[in-house]
Amino acid sequence: MMAAITIQALPHKITKSYVDRLSTPEAGQAFVRDSELKGFAVRVTSTGAKSFILEKRIDGKVKRLTLGRYPELTVEQARKEAHKLLGHIAVGRNPPAEKKQEALKGTTLQEAFEDFIKVRKNLKPRTLYDYQRVMQVVFADWQNKAMLEIGKDMIAKRHSKTGAERGEAYANLSMRFLRALFNFAIAQYEDDSGHAILRENPVMRLTQTRAWYRVDRRQTVIKPHQLAPWYQAILSLKQDQLSKQSALVADYLLFLLFTGLRRQEAATLKWSDIDLNDRSFTLTDTKNREPLTLPLTDFISDLLRSRKAATDSEYVFAGDGKAGYLIEPRRQVQKVTELSGVSFTLHDLRRTFITVAESIDISAYALKRLVNHKMTNDVTAGYIVSDVERLRKPMEEISAQLLRHFEINEEKKVLKFPVHQNP
Structure with a gap:
């Protein structure tokens, strides 16, 4: 059995038998440089791994290029590859840069x-x-x-x-x-x-090639005469005992309709953003990056108090996923559509809120503030400060109009629907 060779600082001709006999350093890595081809060397790590390298000054800096691991790459193959790279460097090429560029070209x-x-x-x-x-x-x-x-x-x-x-x-x-x-x-x-x-x-x-599809912007809303059956379907969803998420989604849909919020703004709302005593809530992460505090109507305040009593999540509308909040209630939305005969999307609820507000002549400035639309081209708007209390009255008026469309008896808060007789 051939004795192991202790790694020394002096160069030595690199051969297969010499590489096989190299000892392993106690820590880190050690190098054995070839005595015949300048820059050619063997690197040995503390794990026993051996690989061939080439050290050469390129563009004023010493670069260390890895040629390959031993024994997958033989000494003869490594020496040949080192000669090849030295030839490239001699004519002004930069193998490390070329390798990096090839890797970037392969970016998936x-x-x-x-x-x-x-x-x-x-x-x-x-x-x-x-x-x-x-x-x-x-x-x-x-x-x-x-x-x-x-x-x-x-x-x-x-x-x-x-x-x-x-x-x-x-x-x-x-x-x-x-x-x-x-x-x-x-x-x-x-x-x-x-x-x-x-x-x-x-x-x-x-x-x-003008190949983009022409897709008209959606302008759909829930029409006034559709709101009563839609609300009846919401109540049915709220009473669904088969899914614990049904009641939560019912409240979420009502919250969207009565606030005009974007679905993500409502879904990510936390209890820490809501002040039930002050009857207001704050959006900290809006589409236009500007925080906004809005009033809570009586209807939504009651809804949130009931919701808070039924959850221990930090999110008002908690979800089952790792995000923690409600993501996409497609199944429940489909159920409401089937029960009511009213096809709608979550953003339709925002459009319905705006449409109802316009139908009762809510101030354009107040409405833009309620739905957090910027008024960058309106000079007058820059002088109007719409605080929470000034927005409370228009918000309550919109809420009252929605409740009227729901055909709710204001005294008893009971939905008035005709009783269907069995044939």
Whole structure:
């Protein structure tokens, strides 16, 4: 049995037998440099792993290039690779930079998305959720594909396919996301000269060929005559004993309708944001990034007091997922639609709130403040301060009008519906 060789500082000709006999350092790593080829060496770690390296000054700095691990790479193969790289360096090439550039060229869609969400730290939870869903649903088979391999024709075909299978609006949404991801990659990944690895955004094909679907903005609301049966369905949902979430979702839908909030603003509302004594609540994370305090009507105050007594969550509308709050109550919304015959989306409730407010001539300034719309082009609005108490009266008027549409007896708070006789 051949004795182990203690690693020394002096260079030695690197051969297979010599590498096999090298001892393992007690800690860290040690190097044995070749006596024949300058810069060629063997690195040995405390775990016993051995690999070949090449050390060479490139662009004024000493670089250490890993050639490969032993014994997967033989001494002869490593020496040959070292000669090859030295030749490249001699003619002015930069192998480390070229290797980095090749790695960047191979950046996959999934890797770019991971970098994207690391940089975009302020993405709202709902936005991040939507992006993740698009990656899983529309681009599942592209996640391990290099971005350089995703061409214009592929974009056009996937846009068309998604439109046919999932709807034109969703197809546009998915491609807007992909366009943003490519724009990020163009700015993020550069070679050593500062030039973008990706030179163009292939999603621009849709703009150049005018292939985007024309999707009209939704203008749907729950009409006045539909509000009574809709409310009856809400009460049925609230009394559903088969699901503990049913009553919570019923309250959530009513809260959306009576406040005009966006669904995410309401879903992420915490009890710490609500002051039941002052009958007000504060939105700290709004779409326009400006916090807003609004009044609570009598109807919503009663609803929240009942809700608070039935939960121990920090969120007003708690969810079963790890986010902690209600995400997407599709099943319950579908049940209300089936019971009432009124098809609606969560955003329809916001539009209904605005429509009812306009029908009773609520001040435009008050309404814009209630729904947190900016008034950047209105000089007069800049001089109007709409505090909570000034907004309380218009909020109560909107609430009263909704209750009238519900056909509620104000004294007994009982829903008045005709009794259906059995045939």
